[in-house]
Amino acid sequence: MSSALMAAWAVDEPRPIDQGPLVRVERPIPVPGPGQVRLQITACGVCRTDLHLCEGDLPSRRALVIPGHEVVGIVDQVGPGTNRFARGDRVGAAWLARTCGECRFCRSSRENLCLSPTFTGWDVDGGYAQFIVVDGDFAYFIPEEFDDLHAAPLLCAGIIGYRALLRAKVPEHGCLGIYGFGGSAHLTAQIAIAQGIRVHVMTRSPQAQELALALGASSASGADEVPPELLDSAILFAPVGTLVAPALEALDRGGTLALAGIYLSDIPPLNYERHLFQERSVCSVTANTRTDGHDFLEIAARTGLHISVVPYDFEHADQALRDLAHDRVNGAAVLVVAT
Numbered sequence: 377m378s379s380a381l382m383a384a385w386a387v388d389e390p391r392p393i394d395q396g397p398l399v400r401v402e403r404p405i406p407v408p409g410p411g412q413v414r415l416q417i418t419a420c421g422v423c424r425t426d427l428h429l430c431e432g433d434l435p436s437r438r439a440l441v442i443p444g445h446e447v448v449g450i451v452d453q454v455g456p457g458t459n460r461f462a463r464g465d466r467v468g469a470a471w472l473a474r475t476c477g478e479c480r481f482c483r484s485s486r487e488n489l490c491l492s493p494t495f496t497g498w499d500v501d502g503g504y505a506q507f508i509v510v511d512g513d514f515a516y517f518i519p520e521e522f523d524d525l526h527a528a529p530l531l532c533a534g535i536i537g538y539r540a541l542l543r544a545k546v547p548e549h550g551c552l553g554i555y556g557f558g559g560s561a562h563l564t565a566q567i568a569i570a571q572g573i574r575v576h577v578m579t580r581s582p583q584a585q586e587l588a589l590a591l592g593a594s595s596a597s598g599a600d601e602v603p604p605e606l607l608d609s610a611i612l613f614a615p616v617g618t619l620v621a622p623a624l625e626a627l628d629r630g631g632t633l634a635l636a637g638i639y640l641s642d643i644p645p646l647n648y649e650r651h652l653f654q655e656r657s658v659c660s661v662t663a664n665t666r667t668d669g670h671d672f673l674e675i676a677a678r679t680g681l682h683i684s685v686v687p688y689d690f691e692h693a694d695q696a697l698r699d700l701a702h703d704r705v706n707g708a709a710v711l712v713v714a715t
C-alpha cells in the first residue's frame with residue numbers, strides 16, 4: 377500500500393488553451409497490473425491531439441485525464457505475467473493503449489479500426505507525468521539510434537505520419553504534396569525523400585518552409601499555393617478543412633489525398649469536376665496498427681531521421697501547448713520529464 381505521489385498534468389474543463397485547461401495535479405504513483413509494466417518517464421512528446429483534447433475539439437472520455445501519448449521511459453516495475461520487458465528496458469508507449477483482440481477488425485490485421493480500443497492520454501492516463509503503466513503487448517522497444525528526447529515524437533508524429541504515407545499510395549519515384557509542416561510532417565517528408573519521392577511542402581509558417589527545404593523538399597510555399605507540378609499523392613497534416621479542395625485540385629488524375637489528423641475543421645462543399653473526377657480519391661488515417669509502429673521504428677533507425685525537437689521543461693507543459701496552438705513550435709515539442 378504505497379501512498380507515494382507523483383507530479384502530473386491533467387485536462388480540466390475543456391476551453392481555449394490560453395485560458396488554462398491543463399492543470400497541475402498530484403496522483404498516486406500507479407501500480408502495474410497483470411500484463412502491464414510501469415515506466416519512469418524521461419520524455420513525452422506534445423502532440424496536436426493533446427491540444428484538441430484540452431480545447432474540446434476532441435470530446436473528453438475521462439475527467440481529469442493525464443494527456444500525452446508519445447511516452448519514453450525506463451521500466452521500473454513489471455506486473456504479474458509480463459515477460460516481454462524487464463526492469464531497466466527503455467520502452468515507448470504510443471496512442472493505441474489496447475485493443476479488444478476479438479472484433480472483426482482486430483481479427484483481420486486492422487486493429488487500428490478496433491470497435492472498442494483504449495487510447496493513451498484519452499481513455500487512460502498518459503505521459504504528462506512522472507510515471508505511467510502500460511500494457512506490455514502494446515509498448516515498443518526504442519531503437520538505440522535515438523536518445524529519449526528524439527525518440528518521443530516518433531511514437532505518434534512519426535508512426536501516424538508513416539501510416540498516412542502508406543495510405544497516400546505514392547507511386548515509385550512519384551511526387552507527394554505535404555500540407556502543413558509540423559512534428560509529423562517533417563518526419564514523414566524525410567521517409568518519403570529517402571524512398572526517392574519528390575516532396576512539395578505547402579505551409580503558412582516561413583520557418584517551417586525553411587526547415588522543409590533544409591530536409592530535402594523540392595519546394596516549399598504558402599499553405600494554399602499551387603505546387604510546381606501535379607501531385608501523385610498528397611497528405612493533409614494541417615487540421616484545416618478548407619485546404620482539402622486546393623489539395624485535391626493539385627492532384628494528378630488517379631491521385632490520392634490522405635487526411636492525417638484525428639480532427640479536421642469542416643470541409644467546404646467540393647465541386648465534382650474540379651476536385652474529384654478523373655478518379656481522384658480522399659481517405660482518412662485512423663490511429664495505427666502495432667505492425668505500423670514496429671515497421672516505422674525500424675525504418676526510422678535505418679533512415680537516420682533528423683528530428684527537429686523543441687524541448688520544454690516538464691513544469692512548462694502548458695506553455696508548450698500554447699506555443700503549439702500559436703504556431704510557435706518549429707518541429708516537435710517534447711517535455712523533458714527526468715534526466
Ligand SMILES: [Zn+2]
Nearest residue numbers: 476479482490
Ligand atoms: Zn477490436
Ligand SMILES: [Zn+2]
Nearest residue numbers: 423425532533
Ligand atoms: Zn499524437
